[in-house]
Amino acid sequence: MTTDDMHSDRDACITLAHGAGGRQTAALIARVFARHFQNPDFxxxxxxxLPVGSFAAGRAAFTTDGFIVSPWQFPGGNIGKLSICGTVNDLACMGAVPRYLSCAFQIEEGFPLQDLEAIAAAMAKTAKTAGVRIVAGDTKVAGRGQVDKVFITTTGIGECMEGAHPSGSRAEAGDAIIVTGDIGRHGAAILVARRDFAIDAAITSDCAPLAAAVKAMFDAIPDRAAIHTIRDATRGGVGTVLHEIAAESQVGIELNTSAIPVAPEVRGVCGLLGLEPLYLACEGRLIIFAPQAIAPTLVEVLRTLPDSRQAAVIGRVTPDFSGRVVLNTEIGTKTLLPEPSGELLPRIC
Amino acid sequence: MTTDDMHSDRDACITLAHGAGGRQTAALIARVFARHFQNPDFxxxxxxxLPVGSFAAGRAAFTTDGFIVSPWQFPGGNIGKLSICGTVNDLACMGAVPRYLSCAFQIEEGFPLQDLEAIAAAMAKTAKTAGVRIVAGDTKVAGRGQVDKVFITTTGIGECMEGAHPSGSRAEAGDAIIVTGDIGRHGAAILVARRDFAIDAAITSDCAPLAAAVKAMFDAIPDRAAIHTIRDATRGGVGTVLHEIAAESQVGIELNTSAIPVAPEVRGVCGLLGLEPLYLACEGRLIIFAPQAIAPTLVEVLRTLPDSRQAAVIGRVTPDFSGRVVLNTEIGTKTLLPEPSGELLPRIC
Known part of the structure; x- marks a missing residue:
């Protein structure tokens, strides 16, 4: 490649022709996607x-998620990494091992090709970490002003683990509630990256694929059914997810405020803006409900893995307060966590 | 519901809160999606x-497609119908019976709720016709001007039929080339609906799910492997698909111009604008490659079904002209169909 080619290449942008389904689309797929995503099933x-007949339990988990995060890159990741983590984690939450992903891109005319490359590279790297193959895709291009930079929709197929059937409706009185790390970092990172509030804070998104953490938990216990519920705390944060589980399982939830891990920099931003970390989005944090007896084992296993080193028990399920979330405050009182409503921050994921 | 409720309801619009993942998102899903898409696997x-262990051949087809068509409704369908047809047809082209779909919506703040209802209703109706279940979904909302009205990404899982393995690389010299109906109607319908050219023409999109037509063909022949190639002629039209197959299979393609069905109104618009119908998108037309010996059976079967009544043999595969598409013109000469390039009309699907 000559210097001239490299120069023109660095300045190359997505055109409407890249989305027309003809020669330029094929060239884009070959250059960006096939090259980064290469695997035997692509x-x-x-x-x-796909050879789903080899799925031992005979069941597949199937989930889809659209990503429209703005800005498309942020400390700790970009929309590509996020689009893999979100879908991989949704599969893991159902007790499935992520196997295959598809990805559909909607790109604004004029989007720099090298930025698309960075997105594809992040997707490929994250997919590899998560042990999942990107096997199918689609590319559409809309004119300037018809889509804001780039949207990605990923859809995943996971292989259900025999005997594992966690669900939002299976939380039981007596369960411990575990979180896999400090909360609210993704929401806080996007908030700072958007610069609407002119806050300078070095906050990195928690964005991470957690399939390995989930598999490690199931492998560490004799009866997989004992893990009652796993949910990833994305839009709406840990607070929203806990309210959903309380409603679906018709149980009460008691949290020990002092046990909830929050990074000092996240606490700082929340303090400045009057936000509750429990409502800030995470993109690499799971909430797990399992009997108190096995909770220490689960926490111990989680702490051996890089993305869940700060795993902690943050509360328990009670037969009282059905459908509600109660906070045991640091000053020894009890208070209700209000139900979330409305939009804290649009385009968080 | 009182008259007042109905009135306020009719004026209801999508808000950012509908995409926040909280209570309003849940209400929107219950009201629009769960109601229309109801089925045991939702x-x-x-x-x-999903019980993929029951897939007889042990193989699943997996495909994704993003839809950004503008305008979102057009004569013969809307983006909802289109989003089901596109993905169902991609599965059918691989010799798979469509079983499960996911759908991800990206909606502009302010989009009318009753329009979203119309889209969901069209999706439900088309999915029912195609025998496929919509089982998972996602809803995101972007601010005004950040996405143009509504984008939908559908992803499908199909059950591969035992013995069927059509592919773009399996076309053979001696194959007949069948099209399932008149070509170019989707592209022409969008072009007219967009009103950029102030043309008045009553053109209806060919948008239709063709899973039943594909299954009927495979059921009508003793050896499923005899159907070498099936492709749906979407973006880029029949001409683009034929060029792709000629390249992938390293064969020549000869078309009889007079045998290609084109509706008079499509021919009229093409005449006015100097367009070639072979490059206009279809959304309900398949191209099938199979040996001359079974072609009459396939055409006969296709003609019994409502969306392929005009099925016809339009050409054949030759050992000459490898990688090229040759037209036998109506005046008895041969001419090369040029390779498509660039963008005829953005946001066609």
Whole structure:
């Protein structure tokens, strides 16, 4: 490649022709996606063909998620990494091992090709970490002003683990509630990156794939059914997820405020803006409900893994307060965590 | 519901809160999506659980497609119908029976709720026709001007039919080339609906799910492997698909111009604007490659079904002209169909 080529290449942008389905689309797929995502199941045909007959439990988990985060890159990741983590974590929350992903791009005309490369590279790296293959995709281009930079929708197929069937409706009185790390970092990172509030704070998103953490938990206990509920605390944060589980399982939830891990820099931003960390989005944090008896084992296993080193028990399920979330405050009182409503921050994921 | 409620309801619009993942998102899902898409596998959990162990051939087809068509409704359909047809047809082209779909919405703040209802209703109706279940979804809302009205990404899982393995690389010299109906109607319908050219023409999109047509073909022949190639002629139209197959299979393609069905109104618009119908998008037309010996059977079967009544043999595969598409013109000459390039019309699907 000559210097001239490299120069023109560095300045290259997405055009409407890249989304027209013809020669330029094929060239874009070959150059960016096929190169980064290469694996034996990747397809240029209309659909990938997958050997699901080999799934031991005979069941697949299937989930989809659209990502429209703004800005598309932020400390700790970009929309590409996020789009893999979100879908991988949704599969893991169902007790499934993520196997295959598809990804659909909607790109604004004029988006720099090298930025798309950075996104694809982050997707490939995260998919590799998560042990999942990107096997099918689609690229559409909309004119300037018709889509804001880039949207990605990923859809995943996971192999259900035999005997594992966690669900939002299976939380039980007596369960311990575990969080896999400090909360609210993704929401706080996006908030700072957007610069609407002119806050300078070095906050990195928690964005991470947690399939390995989930598998490690199931492998550490004799009866997989004992893990009652796993949810990832994304939009709406830990508070929203806990309210949903309390409602679905018709149980009460008691949290020990002092046990909830929050990074000092996140606490700082929350203090400045009057925000509650429990409502800030995470993109690499799970909430797990399991009997008190096995909670120490689960926490111990989680703490051996890089993205869940700060795992902690933050509360318990009670037969009282059905459908509600109660905070045991640091001054020894009890207070209700209000139900979330409205939009704290749009385009968080 | 009182008259007042109905009135306020009719004026209701999508807000950022509908995409925040909290109470309003749940209400929107219950009201619009769960109601229209209801089926036993529909999930409110992180992922649907699917019994893929029952897939006889042990293989699943997996495909994704993003839809950004503008305008979102057009004669013959809307973006909802289109989003089901596109993905169902991609699965059918791989010799798979469509089973499960996911759908992800990216909606502009202020989009009318009753329009979203119309889209969901069209999706539900088309999914029912195609025999496929919508089992998982996601809703995101972007601010005004950050996405143009509504984008939908659908992802599908199909059950591969035993013995069927059509592919773009399996076309063979001696194959007949079949099209399932008149070409170019989707592209022409969008072009007219967009009113950039102030043309009045009553053109209806061909948008239709073709899973039943594909299954009927495979059921009508003793050896499923005899159907070498099936492709849906979407972006880029029949011409683009034929060029792709000629390249992938390293064969020549000869078309009989007079045999290609084109509706008079499509021919009229093409005449006015100097367009070639072979490059206009279809959303309900397949191209099938199979040996001359079974072509009459396939055409006969296709003609019994409502969306392929005009099925016809339009050409054949030759050992000559490898990688090229040759037209036998109506005046008895041969001419090369040029390779498509660039963007005829953005946001066609």
């Amino acid at each position: 397809t240029a045909d209309d659909a990938a063909i | 999930t409110a959990d992180d992922a649907a659980i």
